[in-house]
Amino acid sequence: MRDIIIKNGLVYDPINDLDGEKKEIHIKDGKIVDKVNGDAKIIDASGMIVLPGGVDIHSHISGAKVNSGRAFRPEDKLPNYNDKRTKLTRSGTGYSVPSTWSTGYRYAKLGYTTVIEPAMPLLEARHTHEEFNEMPIIDKAAFPLLGNNWFVMRFIKDKEYDKLAAYVAWVLKVTKGYAVKIVNPGGVENWCWGKNVDSLDDHVLHFDVTPREIIEGLAKANEKIGLPHTIHVHCNNLGHPGNVKHTLATMDTVEKINPQNHRDSIMHITHCQFNAYGGTNWGNFESAAPEVVEYLNSHKHITIDVGQVIFGEAATTTMTADGPWEFALHHLGGMSPWGAKPGVKWINGQVEGESGSGIVPYFFSPKVAVNAIQWAIGLELLLLMKNKYQIFFTTDHPNGGPFTAYPKAFRWLMDKKTRDDILLNQCSNKAETQTHLKDIDYEYSISDLCIVTRAGTAKCLGLKDRGHLGVGAIGDVSIFKLNPENMDGHAIEKAFTQAAYTIKDGQIVVKDGEIMASPMGTLLQTEGKVKEGDMEAMLSEVKAYWRDHYSINFNNYRVQDVYAPKVKMVNGT
Ligand SMILES: [Zn+2]
Secondary structure (H helix, E strand, O other): OOEEEEEOOEEEEHHHOEEEEEOOEEEEOOEEEOOOOOOEEEEEOOOEEEEEOEEEOOOOOOOHHHHHHHHHOHHHOOHHHOEOOOOOOOOEOOOOOOOHHHHHHHHHHOOEEEEEEEEEOHHHHHHHHHHHHOOOOOEEEEEEEOOOOHHHHHHHHOOOHHHHHHHHHHHHHHHOOOOOEEEOOOHHHHHOOOOOOOOOOOOEOOOOEOHHHHHHHHHHHHHHOOOOOOEEEEOOOOOOOOOHHHHHHHHHHOOOOOOOOOOOOOEEEOOHHHHOEEOOOOOOOEEOHHHHHHHHHOOOOEEEEOOOOOOOOOOEEEEEOOHHHHHHHHHHHHHOOOOOOOOOOOEEEEEOOOEEEEEEEEOOOOOOHHHHHHHHHHHHHHHHOOOHHHEEOOOOOOOOOOHHHHHHHHHHHHOHHHHHHHHHHOOOOHHHHOOOHHHOOOOOOHHHHHHHHHHHHHHHOOOOOOOOOOOOOEOOEEEEEOOOOOOOHHHHHHHHHOOOEEEEOOEEEEEOOEEOOOOOOOEEEOOOOOOOOHHHHHHHHHHHHHHHHOOOOHHHOOOOHHHOOOEEEOOOO
């Protein structure tokens, strides 16, 4: 592979304090170096901005429910989203749930080089990795679902915290996972009995534990085994009016736990827009974004991503391990005039002893008051938050909207005129009266955008080799045609829609929005450190219960190495 020198571009690298300075970036053997000696490919980035490759902290791209979503929605194959085969690329299709190969290409075209699949049922891990292997260019990681796992709840109930920590480490190893995911803790287990939980101290049926104990137990285990990322939490009561109280209480549960010394945070709350709701019912539904922001501004132990709503060209495919929420959404969508094709169909899934899931098509319309308010809440969170290293941009793809719409949202953040146009001329007037968006003048700088899409996400994930362009970082770079001195909303959206260049591990993979190479990405994996003896003690207990709980043999559970041909182990210190 030839060395690369990027010249004349304006470099945005907040971790290394570069805010649009002209600086050469040199890449050798896939890594950023001080200086390349001798022959190198020169990229002239005159009139362009140079950023680290994008790092998406939460996007449902792979695994059983994603694949079910594809099969479930033939109407999702919109003509504008058919990718034709070329000499280098395979064909694909899908608006909100793209084909596996298309997912890799489309992310690369937006300048993204690392994407996290945040919900992997343990039993479906092999499927998740099989799809990863068909998803070129981008690096990937997957978060195993642990918040409703029977062994987790048993160990917490018995106060066997060493065994719990060993179990988490073992799960990460056998599923080739990266971090602990918790979805509606306790609620998905209760859903097996047609119930849910609605407070942190509700009981999980037949396990005698509470959501609070599950969150605390897993947060302590996470720190005990020294993982690079915090626990990654989808709160209880997602999507319900007035849920902000519960969200803030959830944040409080882990305040006293000491994080490892390399980070301040102890818990990441995902797609927080769906958990930042005020009011008491859909009639007086309103934004509680300021309460969330106020809390975060004074509490370093929490990070969030947003789950921004996008007003779509078509219905998106919502999918989550929160089975009871999808049941509720199916009914909400079916009963009200919420758009063209509301939740008339619904998939519910259960993974034995581990997790559940649900899928419902959903159309976000600016004319629908609740949807317009949701749209505004996401932007409020992003715009009001002072410390951009505590908040990250996501749409919870495909739940709030597909990742291909990110450039639209970047435009809303960077250009008040565009977002006010939508707010005042397209949205239900409830978006004005029930949120504070109209009064927010702040516009994102390129550095702000760089933090919420790259620098901050990489840091939060404990990935020190990306999210910045310092010496030693991997050669993941995205370059966009944008003049910071003269940019309007249209120019911003256009620039971020088609990267001028995306470079992955020192190889040009995209030029002017076209795929130039399609290398295989790397799987990011981690393993916790466990005290001697704990692993054996935990395994002997797990094995004793295995035959009663699982339909497969213990020895067939582990994802074999052949499913992960290119791996990078990341440690947490
Ligand atoms: Zn999600």
